[in-house]
Amino acid sequence: MIKILIADDQQLIREALGTLLSLQPDIELVGTCGRGDEVLNLVQETQPDVILLDIEMPGMTGIEIAAQLTECKVATRSLIVTTFGRPGYLSRALEAGASGFIVKDTPAAQLAETIRKVYAGLRVVDPALVAESFSVGACPLTDRESDVLIAAQDGASVASIARQLHLSQGTVRNHLSNAIAKVGAENRFDAARKAEANGWL
Known part of the structure; x- marks a missing residue:
């Protein structure tokens, strides 16, 4: 049996995925959770073979969890299952050590087959995401430029961003x-919107 854990902040998604995958003769659901910061403890308790991770969760993102599993050399393999099929998310997930990346509208039979392949x-x-990633390219932003754009998303002033990031206003303007x-x-x-749409923030 392939033991799986599902981490998604939407209860309906957790229950639907769990029910669908439990119908597979070789897949056993050993646990679910709705917060990213609950995942590592649950992994230790349940010892799943594969964990299905949403990207955007409270506490910790799926990409951050995948990176921690990789750093800790945990045997559990991570599969990102997300609504957000953005090229930047794909590249960041793979860099973090995720074994797979698919979107939530994938048919149940295909998801089960993906779990088997990741387990193996x-x-x-997702091939469509790979093609899109090549067309969009790698994230062109430096870490600091990303930080400044994230801080600018809510309409913060240059002065406010400078205080928040401990930078001079001139440096903030240059990064922007x-x-x-x-x-x-x-x-x-517009820059923050485009970067977010590509999964670079």
Whole structure:
């Protein structure tokens, strides 16, 4: 039996995936949780072979969890199952050590087959996402430019961003200007929107 754990902040999704996958003769659901910061303890308790991770969860993201599992050399393999099929998320998930990345509208039979492949040690990625990732390219932003764009998303002023990130206002303006140019945006809000849409933030 392939033991799986499902981590998703939406209860309906957890229950639906759990019910569908439990119908498979070789897959056993050993646990679920709705917060990212609950996952590692649950992994230790239940010892799943494969964990299905949503990306956006309270406490910790699925990508951060995948990275921690990799760093801790935990035997559990991680499979990102997300609504957000963004190229930037795909590359970040694979860099974090995830064994697979698929979107939630994948048919149940295909999801089960993906779990079997991940369990067998293969890396499985939605082919459409791979093609899109190549067309979009790698994230052009530096870590600091990303930090500044994230801080700018809520409409914060340059002065406020500078205080928050412990930078000078001139440095913040430079980072914003560079980020706007790199993503081909009209202003910082457009840059943040485009970067978010590509999964770079």
